[in-house]
Amino acid sequence: MTPPGPASRSRISASDIASAIVRAIESGERQPGERLVEADLCLRFGTGRQAVREALQQLKAAGVVEIVPNRGAHILAISAEQAILTLEVTELLFGLAARSAARRIAAGADASSLERAVAELEACRDEGDAASYMHARRHLFGALAHIAANPELTRSLDQARVHVMRGQFGFAMMRHEHAGELAQVGKLVLAGQAAEAEAAARAYVERIRHRLETP
Amino acid sequence: MTPPGPASRSRISASDIASAIVRAIESGERQPGERLVEADLCLRFGTGRQAVREALQQLKAAGVVEIVPNRGAHILAISAEQAILTLEVTELLFGLAARSAARRIAAGADASSLERAVAELEACRDEGDAASYMHARRHLFGALAHIAANPELTRSLDQARVHVMRGQFGFAMMRHEHAGELAQVGKLVLAGQAAEAEAAARAYVERIRHRLETP
DNA sequence: TGTCAACAGATTGTCGACAATCCGAGCGCT
DNA sequence: AGCGCTCGGATTGTCGACAATCTGTTGACA
Incomplete structure (x- = not known):
C-alpha cells in the first residue's frame, strides 16, 4: 500500500x-x-x-x-474471459503505441526514457524478479505512451486494467521470456521500425491472450 | 444542459x-x-x-x-492535431467493436438494439438533421458496444472524446453521407460479416481523419 | 507614467457532523 | 426447531461552514 x-x-x-x-x-x-x-x-x-x-x-x-x-x-474479480476481452483491446492500443512511438523516434523524438526502460527490462531478463519485472514493464508502457505523444492513447492505456490482472493471472504474464519479448519491442521502436514494432507488440499481447485461452 | x-x-x-x-x-x-x-x-x-x-x-x-x-x-479545446490523434485510437476501437459485435450476432446474440439504431440512421440520411444524426450515431456506438459485450471496450469507447469533438469539428463530421456509411457498418454487423464490418468501421473513421488532415 | 504592494472579491479545497441506508444479531411467536 | 420482526452497529451519502488560494483592482511611490 x-x-x-x-x-x-x-x-x-x-x-x-x-x-x-x-x-x-x-x-x-x-x-x-x-x-x-x-x-x-x-x-x-x-x-x-x-x-x-x-x-x-x-x-x-x-x-x-x-x-x-x-x-x-x-x-472486482476479473474472470479469465474478461481478461481475454481486455487483452483484445490492449493488443490494439499497445500496437498503436509502438507504431506511433517508432515513427516519432524516426522523426527525431527524444528516446532516452525508452532506452532506460529497455535496459531495465534486459536486466530483469537475466536476474528475473517479479516485482522488478512489473516495474520495468510499467516503465516501458509509460515510455511508449510518452513518446507516442497521443493523449487519448495515453489515457486509454492508463485506464486499461492490464496491470490489475497480474494479481490473478500472474502465472500467465510473469514468464521471464516475456521480458525479452518486451525488450525486443522496445528495440524495434528505438530503431524506428514502425510496422515491425507494432507487429511485435501485438504478438506479445496475443501470446499472453492465447495462454489464457488454452490453459 | x-x-x-x-x-x-x-x-x-x-x-x-x-x-x-x-x-x-x-x-x-x-x-x-x-x-x-x-x-x-x-x-x-x-x-x-x-x-x-x-x-x-x-x-x-x-x-x-x-x-x-x-x-x-x-x-479544453481540441486542436486539429489532437483530434487526429484521438481518431487514430477511435479507429481501432470502433473497428474492434464492429468485428466483435458481428461475431456475436453470428453466434446468435440479440440484435434488436442495433436494428433500431440502423433504422434511425437511415431515417437521418433522408431527412438530415444535425441533432438527430448525433443521437443516432450515439445509439449505434452504444448498440455495438453492448452487443460486443466487452466491458473494457465499452469503457474505452465511452471515454473517448469523439462525441466532444463535434463542437469544434462538426463541419467535418456532420456530412450526411456519413449517416449512410454508418448505416452500412451496422448492416454488415447485422449480417455477421466480421471482417467486412471492421474494415467499413475503420474506413469510416479514417475518412473523417483524412478530412481533418487535409482541410 | 510605470511598477509594486496590499486589498477585496470570488472560487476552490477540506473538515466535521448529521441523516439515510444496510447488514447481522437477538428475540418472540408458531 | 423454524420463521419473521425489531433493534443496534457500522458504513455510506449529503450538507453546511470555514480556511486556503488565486485574480483583478486600487492606490501609493519612485
Missing part, C-alpha cells in the same frame, strides 16, 4: 491513493472481493474522506472496483 | 451531470475555454457541490476539462 504516495511534496491527492490501491492489488496485497472501507483508507493514507471517495470514483471509472450504493466499494 | 437529467426517478448523480455537460459541449452550448464554476452547476442542476465535483473529476479523467488547483475547471 505504501501510504507515502507521491514523489515528494504537496498533499496526498486522490490519484495518489488510487494508484497506491492499484499497486496493492497488483502485488496481491489486496484480493478481489475485498471491501474497501472509506474510514480504513482514511487512516491508512492520513487524508480526509473526500480524497478517498474521489479515488474510489476513479477506480470505479477504471473498472477496478464496483461501488454499490450505501454498501461501499469492493475489488 | 437540460437539468432534468436521468431517465426518471432517483437522485441526480454525478454521471448525469457529466453527460449533460458533455452534451452541452457537443451542441455548442458551451464553448472550449469556458470555465465551469461549481456554484453555477449546483444551481443549474439543483444538487450539492459534492456531486458536481465528482462530475468534474469524471470529465477530467475523460480529458474533457482541465482542472487546475484552486482555479477550477475549464473546457
